[in-house]
Amino acid sequence: MPNDRQRDSMLRSAGASWRRRRRGLAPWLLVGLYVAIGLTPLLLAVFRGEPPVDPFRELSSGVVMIGFAMMLLQFLLSGRFRRITGRVGADITILFHQLIAWVILVFVVAHPFLLSAPGLWPNPGEAVATLRGMFGANVLLSGVIAWCLLILLVVMGHWRDRLPMRYEFWRLSHGLGAVVIALASLHHTLSVGGHSGDPWLGGFWIVLTAAAVVSLAHVYVVRPALQLRRPYRLVSNREIGDRIWEIQVEAERGRAIDFAAGQFIWLNLGHSPFSLMEHPFSLSSTPADRPRLAVTVRESGDFTNRIGEIPLGTRAYVDGPYGTFTLARRRGTGVAFFAGGVGLGPIIGLLRELAQERYEGPVYLLYGNRVETQILYRDELEAMRDTLDFRLHLILSEPSADWTGRVGELTPDVIDACLERRFPKDWLYFVCGPVPMMESxxxxxxxxxxPPRRIVSERFKYS
Ligand SMILES: Cc1cc2nc3c(=O)[nH]c(=O)nc-3n(C[C@H](O)[C@H](O)[C@H](O)COP(=O)(O)OP(=O)(O)OC[C@H]3O[C@@H](n4cnc5c(N)ncnc54)[C@H](O)[C@@H]3O)c2cc1C
Incomplete structure (x- = not known):
């Protein structure tokens, strides 16, 4: 165990990377603002609206108002606004976006049923007739459109991988569908909503809907326009493992984006910045390598399968950095990395940064692959023993007969053996790879x- 002086030295030697600020609202402030904005329409209705008449009607308008406010907040929680969600991380933001979508769906779907509920007794047919009347009324058309589209949007989002459409088209339909739902809901709320006459409530809905639509326009119009002024060029494209490529782009002007090792970017290679042809990839280079940025890409679909064919010199655009898979504001007297396959991408960036900063604490890498040809940056990893107190464990699940290293997967027994059954609470533990491996x-x-806060994970797949 290190003594106090050694521990201090280790903490200091975490270098500039841990001092780096993380942009974004503090998580408690984010939650507080979310709850406050979500409940504002309810409070306005309670304090400024008419006295309650029918409990079902009140409940119906209460849940749909909260649902509508949460729906508009979904636009701002899409993961692209670092000043808002930068400290929470893109994967948690997207997970929240996906889970909350179901809550919103329940609130919105319940709205007409709650309105018709008083007719259920003694004659249920009355409730059915009320519902049919609502869905057929011209004056309620915008509400019916929003209601139906919302169901479609949430269902399509959940089963996205099974849809016979390209990811980019799904993304376009998701964004456009969300705008139509927001505008139709606004029209419905202002024209026939239970508290539509109140100017404060009306103002609240108009401002929040405008913020939602502007935020989307910012992501798809303003930000691409700004990217036009900061183009990059593909300068290196080489296969470094079995169907795994290292792609390097360089800023044509200036120093490239400012990032922390381990973060990810949205990379657009060879398309207009206004197109939706951009993909998230973790940076495997460090800030010291700028103006060059490097990402490590595994062939896994229509874009990545052809990435090796993209000619050098191709124009590229970069949006980012995003993500919290970094050493920023994190200190540990030791660091253990767990990588599976191309999950080494962000981890090699972090290792390079630790090596550059001459980190003095122990560093472990448990790196799992199926076969030997998939091991990336092997020579560089071996050489890190010269600059770091580094223990490298290469683990193969389907090794050839001449493999002398460890065999298996990153299972509990393998982890125990590699870390010598030591799991210090003041270390940092970084995990990136296939989802089942990460969960294990x-x-x-x-x-x-x-402690959970000492485990830092990056998922390449959100669903
Ligand atoms: C935060 C993050 C970091 C990542 N880092 C890396 C990395 O360093 N190296 C690496 O090889 N892969 C990484 N990925 C995964 C990579 O983005 C996808 O493999 C790639 O976008 C697949 O594109 P495709 O067109 O070849 O495949 P497709 O067949 O079109 O898609 C396969 C799956 O990839 C996902 N995907 C596709 N396009 C996008 C997109 N534009 N945005 C988000 N998800 C998409 C979807 O889940 C889709 O079902 C990362 C993903 C995320 C979310």
Whole structure:
């Protein structure tokens, strides 16, 4: 165990990377603002609206108002606004976006049923007739459109991978569908909503809807326009493993984006910045490598399968950086990395940064692959023993007969053996790879007493 002086030295030697600020609202402030904005229409209705008449009607308008406010907040929580969600991280933001979508759906779908509920007794046919009347009324058309489209949008989002459409078209339909729902809901609320006459409530809905639509326009119009002024060029494109490529782009002018090792960017190679042809990739280079940025890409679909064919010199655009898979504001007396396959991408960036900063604490890398040809940056990893107190464990699940290293996957017994059953609470534990591997590692670390805030994960797949 390190003594106090050594511990201080280790903390200091975490270097400039841990001092780096993380942009974004503090999580408690974000939650507070979310709850406050979500409840504002309800409070306005209570304090300024008419006295309650029918409990079902009040409940119906209460849940749909909260649902509508949450729906508009979804635009701002799309993961692209670092000043808002930068400290929470894109994966948590997107997970929240996906889960909350179901809550919104329940609130909105319940709205007409609650309105018709008083007719259920003694004659249920009356409730059915009320519902049919609502869905057929011209004056309610905008509400019916928003109601139906919302169901479609949430269902399509959930089963996106099974839809026979390209990811880019799904994204376009998701964005456009969301705008139509927001505008139709606004029209419905202002024209026939229970408290539509109140100017404060009306003003609230107009301002929040405008903020939502402007935020989307910012992502798809303003930001691409700004990217036009900061073009990059593809300067290196080489296969570094079995169907795995290292792509390097360089800023044509200036120093390239400012980032922390381990973050990710949205990379657009060879398309207009206004097109939707951009993909998220983790940076494997460090800030010291700027103006060059490097990403490590595994072939896994229509864009990545052809990435090796993109000619050098191709124009590129970069949006970012995003993500919290970094050493910024994190200190540890030791660091353990768990990588699976191309999950090494952001981790090699972090290792390079630790090596550049001459980090003095122990550093472990448990790196799992199927076969030997998939091991990336092997020579560089071996050489890190010269600059870091580095323990490298290469693990193969389907090794050839001459493999002398460890065999298996990152299972609890393998993790125990590699870390010599030591799981210090003041270390940092970084995990990136296929989802089942990540879940297994995270569960093992938690079971061994590692505090959750010491485990930092990056998921390449959100659903
Ligand atoms: C935060 C993050 C970091 C990532 N870092 C890396 C990395 O360093 N190296 C690497 O090889 N892969 C990384 N990925 C995964 C990579 O983005 C996808 O493999 C790639 O976009 C697939 O594109 P495709 O057109 O080849 O495949 P497709 O067949 O079109 O898509 C396969 C799956 O990839 C996802 N995907 C596709 N396009 C997008 C998109 N524009 N935005 C978000 N998801 C998309 C979808 O889940 C889709 O179902 C990362 C993903 C995320 C979310």
């Amino acid at each position: 590692v995270e569960e093992t670390l938690l079971a061994r007493g590692v």
